[in-house]
Amino acid sequence: MAYFAAILHMEKPELNQKYRPDHLAYLDQLAEQGKIFAKGPFADGSGGMVVYIADSLEEAREMAERDPYVVHGVRRLELHEWKI
Helix, strand or coil, rough: CCEEEEEHHHEHHHHHHHHHHHHHHHHHHHHCCCCEEEEECCCCEEEEEEEECCCCCCHHHHHHHCHHHHHCCCCEEEEEECCC
């Protein structure tokens, strides 16, 4: 298992609240499966970060790209393996 930091840059702040419940429900589902290490918004409102636990970058990318914020273009995904 490895850790992958998904930086979610704010792209469409006007849609943020509309898709927030779906985003949080999606992350809660993954957390129940043990796939989330940490998550939260940036204090300056520029986006947020989710740290996924996955076997590969490909698995982490699949999870991150299914996030409703990413699917609907609310946030732009930047994904990196995180060595902690």
